[in-house]
Amino acid sequence: MNDTSSLHDLLPIGILMSVGRKITHCNSTFASLFNYEMEDIVGKSLEMLYPSRFEFLDRGEKWAEFLHIHGEHSDERIMLARKENPVWIKVRGRCRSPRDPYQLMVCTFEEVTEKGQNPELTIREYAIVKYMQQGLTSKEIARKLMISHRTVETYKNRLMVKVGARNSMHLVSLIK
Known part of the structure; x- marks a missing residue:
């Protein structure tokens, strides 16, 4: 292992390089954030980390617009870890060429809410x-x-991530 790969694996934030929205390189933090081994995800489409094909395509179109203008973008979203466990993620990305933003892109991924935390709920969430x-x-x-009802589903997904619930029943049991 060389010094550069050691540095990448020691970073407390997930790092990903993609070409055409396929994972070409990532660090171990990125892989573990989604409960995968690096060899299980390198070479695969990022679509595997989205709740649906629609989300993958829709988010891709929105990012392409920002990247075309600014060359970089960031947002927060629900993504899926292995076994379809939702994870609330902050993604920051930069592309090599705004004219062809997905030709080569580097992104960081950071979990917004640490597992096990029980954050305060908003009135709507409550x-x-x-x-x-x-x-x-x-x-x-x-x-x-x-x-x-889709807004309700979005709230439920965010709440599950916030409190570390595996499903709706678990969510209901964790919040008194």
């Missing part, structure tokens, strides 16, 4: 959990709060 505890579905909760 309301959603309370309705979940009453056995209401996402559509029923959405009607009560006058928001879309």
Whole structure:
């Protein structure tokens, strides 16, 4: 192992290099953030880390717009670790060529909420959990709060990441 690869693996933040949205290089922090070994993900499409193909394509289009103008971008999003466990991630990326942003890109990945933390809930998050505890579905909760059921699902996913829950039942049991 040379000094450069040692340096990359010692960094407390995930690092990824991609070509055409396929993983060409990453450090061990990136791999472990998503519960993979490096050899399991190098050469694979980033799509495997998104909740759906739609999310992968939609996020790609939005990033391409920013990268074309600025050459770099950042955002926070839910991504999927191995076994479809949601992880709330801050992603920062920079491309070599704004004209062809996905030709070569380098990104950092950082978990927004550490596992095991129990952050304070917003009023909306608390309301959603309370309705979940009453056995209401996402559509029923959405009607009560006058928001879309997809927004309720987004809140649920973010809450699961915030409190380290594996699924909705686990989420309900963790929040009193």
